[in-house]
Each structure stands twice: as structure tokens, then as C-alpha cells.
Amino acid sequence: MDFDKLTISERKIIVGIDFGTTYSGVAWAETQRPDRRMAITVWPISKSNREGESSDKVPTKLRYNGDGDPEWGFSIPVTAPADEIIEWFKLDLDPSLQAMGTAVTSAATRGARNVDKLVTDYMSALGDHLMYTLREKLGEGVVKSTPLEFVVTVPAIWSDLAKDKTRQACQKARGLSASKAPIHLVSEPEAAAIYALHGLxxxxxxxxxxxxxxxxxxxxxxxxxxxxxxxxxxxxxxxxxxxxxxxxxxxxxxxxxxxxxxxxxxxxxxxxxxxxxxxxxxxxxxxxxxxxxxxxxxxxxxxxxxxxxxxxxxxxxxxxxxxxxxxxxxxxxxxxxxxxxxxxxxxxxxxxxxxxxxxxxxxxxxxxxxxxxxxxxxxxxxxxxPPNAWLAVVQGAVMKGLALSAPERLTQVRVQNRKARKHYGTEWRVRYEERKHAALRGKKHWCGLDGCWKVYTMEWFIRRGDAVSENEPFFTSFVWTGPISQGRIKKIKMDVYADRTSRDAPLARDDNVNLLCHVEADVTHIPESQLPRRRGADGQWYYELECKIEAVYLSASTQYTLLYNGQRYNSVTAEYV
Structure with missing residues (x-):
């Protein structure tokens, strides 16, 4: 691998963060020396002593004892009363896991503090110590002039909402947010696999x-x-x-x-x-x-x-x-x-x-x-x-980040295809057909635009168990309509649903099909004259926009892009619920 040929624009510091339930780890590497992955092994024991405790990881604990920043990790005194220490709060990011029958009553649940704030505060402390460590090891000049990129690991069993909340907390955290650096999510077992398989x-x-x-x-x-x-x-x-x-x-x-x-x-x-x-x-x-x-x-x-x-x-x-x-x-x-x-x-x-x-x-x-x-x-x-099993996830996160930054040169283990864990799809109106939709007869309704009975059904663009690849997006086409009498179309909206049961994907939405996120694109900049329209069977005029949704299934998240009129709406906001 010829690292010297990396262009200046490809030079980055890749940081892996394994945000754990009990302990968290941080490791990093420079793209021009990717074989030198460094884990942070020295942690603060107080605000004045930045290098007081040696350990491969730092406890995922917080303690608020005043108006300032909370104590965290090893800086919480051993004599601190147990009821002041907040731990295991990571598990509160995913309320759906509590339904799995495990009663985890963490201090975060018992207290009045919001879990998003706890994660942001903890990540801020971790980010501050990371920046201190990088300046000590590489020098102020290198840290200032080299872009950072973060890879944060999340449990694969987490809901999309919990993963999104983790990303948002990281985006608000000091040290991580200051650099406006990209934050990628990777599933913990995939990061571990990259490291462990590389070492076999x-x-x-x-x-x-x-x-x-x-x-x-x-x-x-x-x-x-x-x-x-x-x-x-x-x-x-x-x-x-x-x-x-x-x-x-x-x-x-x-x-x-x-x-x-x-x-x-x-x-x-x-x-x-x-x-x-x-x-x-x-x-x-x-x-x-x-x-x-x-x-x-x-x-x-x-x-x-x-x-x-x-x-x-x-x-x-x-x-x-x-x-x-x-x-x-x-x-x-x-x-x-x-x-x-x-x-x-x-x-x-x-x-x-x-x-x-x-x-x-x-x-x-x-x-x-x-x-x-x-x-x-x-x-x-x-x-x-594998050796260093405790650090496998954070080391794998750095290797994943290096591969993302220069795929041709720095990939050591490549996950070609993943298997979808859920059915993913959208809900659309289709023409009612007695043979196909008899079970939905009670839900049919009249459509003035096409002059026929219609019914809502699911269109699944990914099915559970499908092979999905980062390089091959899934597309679903749809037509967005609306009566002109109700005013011009400002936003194209779509809801994405998921069904995580092991059954075949159902024809229509039921109690097991849950709303995953709202996707919307602003089309106010498109001139009114360029919005296609058609006269309906009922004599009224309707807007009729032919659109596509592109879904890219990544290690720990799915990216949605709306395509209309040859344009990509990358700024589509996906709001997870």
C-alpha cells in the first residue's frame, strides 16, 4: 500500500469511538500512517490532572455536583455516594429494548435528566480529552490543519431512532462538533469483525x-x-x-x-x-x-x-x-x-x-x-x-473510517453485502382490484383524479434477509398528487415504515408495521409553471409529480434521498420516530 501517494485532500485523522454501556474506548489513526492505530490509554482523574489513570477504556459514568461540567469516568471520586453516579444510561437511548422483557432501571431513568443530554455531556468530556491527547501526540499545528472524521459504533440490535439519537448527541458534543467533522455510524459487531478477521x-x-x-x-x-x-x-x-x-x-x-x-x-x-x-x-x-x-x-x-x-x-x-x-x-x-x-x-x-x-x-x-x-x-x-477482544470494536471502527476515507487504498476487510434485518417500505394508494385486495374491501375509497376505487397498500423496497450493499441503492417510484385548489405544492413528503417480524412482508400496514421516519423535500424553489398538472376524472385540476426515493443501506443507518425532475434532494430531512 503506497501511503505517500495520498493527496493532501485525503489526509485526515480518523477517530473511532466505542461508546459502551459500562466502558467507552477511543482510538485514532492518520490516513498517511494507517497501520499505526493508537488507542487512548491514559485518562483524567480530575480537571487539573489529565493523565492520572492508565486503562484501555474509561468508565461510562457521570456525576453532576454543581453548575459546571459533570465529573466523568475516572474523575468521579471513589468516595462519591452511589446515588449521585449516573451509569448504564446508554441503554435508555432505545426504549424499544425495554420491551424485550429486561428491567434495566438505570440512574438516568430514575433521575429527571434527559438521556440525550447525558450522552451529549459524556461525549463532550470524551471529545475534550481526545482533542487534548491529539494535541499532545501530534502537535497543535497538525491538529489544526488536518480534518477529522469520526466513526461511532452502535449496537446492531438498536432501533433506527436510537442510532439517530446517538448521532445527534455526537453532533452537539464539544470536541466532536467544533470541527464540523463527518460522523459515521458503524454497527459494533461489524467493526469487531473487521478487526478480528484482519488479525486471523x-x-x-x-x-x-x-x-x-x-x-x-x-x-x-x-x-x-x-x-x-x-x-x-x-x-x-x-x-x-x-x-x-x-x-x-x-x-x-x-x-x-x-x-x-x-x-x-x-x-x-x-x-x-x-x-x-x-x-x-x-x-x-x-x-x-x-x-x-x-x-x-x-x-x-x-x-x-x-x-x-x-x-x-x-x-x-x-x-x-x-x-x-x-x-x-x-x-x-x-x-x-x-x-x-x-x-x-x-x-x-x-x-x-x-x-x-x-x-x-x-x-x-x-x-x-x-x-x-x-x-x-x-x-x-x-x-x-482474538487478542485484545476488549478493544476489537474501537480498533475496527478506526479501520472502517480509514476505508471510508480512501476505499481503494485503505480497505483491509470489506463487507460486500449485508442482510436486511427488517422489511423497509412505503405506503401508497393503488387501484382497487377485488382479486388482490378483497381483504381490504372495507378500506377502499373513491379517487376523483382517476375516477376509480383505490386502497392503501405497502410497497416494500427492501425485504428482511435481502442482500443489501452500500454501492447499490434501492429505488422506489411514486407519484405525488394534490388538488390545485388547495394551493401550490411546497413539500413532497413520504413516510418510511419498517416491519422487523420474521414473517413475509404483508400486503397492507398493520400493528407490526411501524413508522420509521418522515422524509420530506422542499420544492418551493421550483417555478409554479414547471409543476406538472392534469385534469382529473372529476373535472378538477391536480398537480402530479413523478418522484423516486433512493435508499442506501449502510452498516448502521439508511440514507434516503428524494429524486425529482432529475435533481437529488440530499438535504431531505429524515426525522426518526
Missing amino acids: DPHGLETGDSFVICDAGGGTVDLISYTITNLKPVLEVQEATPGSGALCGSTFLNMRFAKFLKAKLGKVDGFDDEVLADAMEKFEKTIKRQFTLTARDDETFIVPVGGLANNKELGISRGRFALKASDLRVIFEPVVQEVIKLVKDQIAASKVAIKAVLLVGGFGASNYLKERLRNAVDPSVQIMQ
Whole structure:
């Protein structure tokens, strides 16, 4: 790859942001040195100490204690009262996930603060620290003169509304918004796949091999299957089946551990939020990662419980609590069972033989999860944990951003085709035909323009499971009409609907077909004389505009463009609902 031939206009700093439920990561690279991807590993512990804590990621936590900017990440004091710390607020971006039967009551839900503001405030803090780090590493001059581009990762199972809210929060955040830089969204498992597949031994890969990527993070577990379609010059893959996922990440282990500890020690003198916070930290940083399937039932893991009196019966000695492996198993099992079910379902849904499951993400690094999976799936399927599984998503985001900035030169892994997770379509009036529309007979109505009965039906431009590619847009044609007597047409509007059930796409809209977004284009600049019109069967005059909608299905979003009269309305506003 000849990086020196990059034109000045192609020189950029690409920043990947993995905004996680429990921890967030940031990495970056310059387009002229794309093989040097740098992750931020030093974080502030206060406003005055910018480089106080070393860690691959920073906690996704906020604390408001006055009128100024909130404390965040490692800058929140260990002694801060638990009820002042806001965490897990990322999950509140997608209310539709709460309907999946998981009661996640985060501090954001309990408090009066708006989740969009929490995400913007957190992203602002992250953005400020990113800009500080870039200036330290590259110098003020380089940072000022080189354009930035951001790639932000989102769970693949999120609704389009939640993804759009994430983008909007980033656009408002300091450090991200100041540069007016483009903000791309990429799905977390796709970013992880780009990184993990790039790092696999090329000699062990063959065209036609298929893998499941299981991105097990803090709050969400996302799965996608890929089949290798080409090895050289670029590793090319395509999705083998629409992705799946659920809320069952390691956050839920933490919740179960906290519940266990409160039940066991909650009534002991001196047990308070501070003791719980110390114990949680030990569980998060050490025990969760060390626990293995081979641990004997009577093996113990030490948890600090400073200030609690010795109690042999409860297992407390010298400010330490002995947690048995049998107790840990009870804490782990329900969450692990859910991940195993997701992986088995994903393998079953793939129409191809799966060679391996690649475990990535923070929870994906769990030894216990890996061993349980190995015992639960067919022995012919390898269970693999790529190195640096915790950073796979953020590193993959940078690689995706590099590929977007100079596709010919900087693409290392290309996702050729994806599988649509939903049916996408629009609703239009069509001429009523008894043979076709008998079930809709009660909904037919008279059309004065064409002098016939009409009925509303769905026109699906993408169906669930369809292969979709960033390079091949979907088009749907429609005619926008309106009586001239009601005044000139100012806007062409269209509603896009989605149906995420696994059934065949229905003929007409029902309760499972949900409004996804409003798309509209302003046509006030088109002279009145150029708006086509036709006399209707009822003698009245009507506007009649022939239009097209172009839909481009990207990794974590769909772009809509309205085409009319040979013109592209890229400024079409898509308002997600």
C-alpha cells in the first residue's frame, strides 16, 4: 500500500469511538500512517490532572455536583455516594429494548435528566480529552490543519431512532462538533469483525468459510455471521444471515453480583454504598475475568469489605469476604445461558456451515463464557477469542473510517453485502382490484383524479434477509398528487415504515408495521409553471409529480434521498420516530 501517494485532500485523522454501556474506548489513526492505530490509554482523574489513570477504556459514568461540567469516568471520586453516579444510561437511548422483557432501571431513568443530554455531556468530556491527547501526540499545528472524521459504533440490535439519537448527541458534543467533522455510524459487531478477521491467520482461512462474530459487551450482545468471499487483494466477506442480539451483557452480571452481596451482607453493621462500590470494582476488574469453568465449588475469590467485623459464618475475615466459586456460578449462569442460546440460534439460522465463533467485547473476554460455549455447541465449531477482544470494536471502527476515507487504498476487510434485518417500505394508494385486495374491501375509497376505487397498500423496497450493499441503492417510484385548489405544492413528503417480524412482508400496514421516519423535500424553489398538472376524472385540476426515493443501506443507518425532475434532494430531512 503506497501511503505517500495520498493527496493532501485525503489526509485526515480518523477517530473511532466505542461508546459502551459500562466502558467507552477511543482510538485514532492518520490516513498517511494507517497501520499505526493508537488507542487512548491514559485518562483524567480530575480537571487539573489529565493523565492520572492508565486503562484501555474509561468508565461510562457521570456525576453532576454543581453548575459546571459533570465529573466523568475516572474523575468521579471513589468516595462519591452511589446515588449521585449516573451509569448504564446508554441503554435508555432505545426504549424499544425495554420491551424485550429486561428491567434495566438505570440512574438516568430514575433521575429527571434527559438521556440525550447525558450522552451529549459524556461525549463532550470524551471529545475534550481526545482533542487534548491529539494535541499532545501530534502537535497543535497538525491538529489544526488536518480534518477529522469520526466513526461511532452502535449496537446492531438498536432501533433506527436510537442510532439517530446517538448521532445527534455526537453532533452537539464539544470536541466532536467544533470541527464540523463527518460522523459515521458503524454497527459494533461489524467493526469487531473487521478487526478480528484482519488479525486471523490468513493461512487458516479459505474462501467459503463462515464465522459467527459474537460481540458480548456491557449491555448488549450482538451477533452476525459472515462468509469469506475473497481472500486477496482484500479480505472480502458478506453477511450469511441477518444479525441478532439481546440485552444480556456483563452489566447484568454486575447487577446480579450486587444483588447477591446485598442479600448476603446487607444487614451486617457497616455495610454501605462505599463497601459495595469497592466490592463491585474488585468483581469488575479481577474476579469476572479470572473465574473459569474448572474452578472447584469450594474455591474462594477474595472481595474487599473494609470495616466489616469478622464473621466466620458469613465468610468475613480481616475486612475480606470469601466468595465461593459455587456462588459465582449461580451469578454467572443465567446471563451465560442467554448468550449460549443467542449463539446457538444464530448458528441454526445460518444457511451455511459455521467454522468458528469469534468472541469479542469485554464480556467476550470471559474465560467462563468461552468454556461454557465450547461445551454447548457442536465440537466441529471452534470458539476463538482474538487478542485484545476488549478493544476489537474501537480498533475496527478506526479501520472502517480509514476505508471510508480512501476505499481503494485503505480497505483491509470489506463487507460486500449485508442482510436486511427488517422489511423497509412505503405506503401508497393503488387501484382497487377485488382479486388482490378483497381483504381490504372495507378500506377502499373513491379517487376523483382517476375516477376509480383505490386502497392503501405497502410497497416494500427492501425485504428482511435481502442482500443489501452500500454501492447499490434501492429505488422506489411514486407519484405525488394534490388538488390545485388547495394551493401550490411546497413539500413532497413520504413516510418510511419498517416491519422487523420474521414473517413475509404483508400486503397492507398493520400493528407490526411501524413508522420509521418522515422524509420530506422542499420544492418551493421550483417555478409554479414547471409543476406538472392534469385534469382529473372529476373535472378538477391536480398537480402530479413523478418522484423516486433512493435508499442506501449502510452498516448502521439508511440514507434516503428524494429524486425529482432529475435533481437529488440530499438535504431531505429524515426525522426518526
